[in-house]
Amino acid sequence: MSQSDCIFCRIVRGEIPCAQIYADxxxxxxxxxxxxxxxxxxxxxxxxxxxxxxxxxxxxxxxxAAQQRVGRAIMEATGAEGLNIFQNNFATAGxxxxxxxxHLVPRFPGDGHELWxxxxxxxxxxxxxxxxxxxxxxx
Numbered sequence: 001m002s003q004s005d006c007i008f009c010r011i012v013r014g015e016i017p018c019a020q021i022y023a024d025x026x027x028x029x030x031x032x033x034x035x036x037x038x039x040x041x042x043x044x045x046x047x048x049x050x051x052x053x054x055x056x057x058x059x060x061x062x063x064x065a066a067q068q069r070v071g072r073a074i075m076e077a078t079g080a081e082g083l084n085i086f087q088n089n090f091a092t093a094g095x096x097x098x099x100x101x102x103h104l105v106p107r108f109p110g111d112g113h114e115l116w117x118x119x120x121x122x123x124x125x126x127x128x129x130x131x132x133x134x135x136x137x138x139x
Contacts, residue, residue: 008099026062039078080106
């Protein structure tokens with residue numbers, strides 16, 4: 001998908017309306033059109049990058065600053081007692097729009113949403129071997 005076809009690029013350019021929460025020279029935040037909970041927002045960088053693995057690290061400071069500012073405001077406005085911030089990369093992990101973005105989901109007691117069941121390794125040796133294999137592939 002080209003940047004001209006990317007829905008988030010079109011929102012950033014103002015071609016598609018959104019319920020904007022925050023914008024600066026690097027990021028845009030707006031309410032998700034299909035919210036998990038009331039107040040569920042997205043934060044997208046203004047530059048098009050498919051995944052967090054493609055995004056320049058220099059944008060990280062701007063993304064985190066926006067998450068803090070927007071996250072606090074969402075919690076205050078909705079009365080949420082918690083906040084999930086998550087991000088999906090590639091279709092297998094649940095990414096639907098291929099413009100890197102973060103979800104800020106306000107959480108409420110008894111809202112019925114669970115993250116995932118925790119698993120475990122077969123042994124400490126298996127865990128250590130995987131950690132070693134990952135370290136060996138880091139640039």
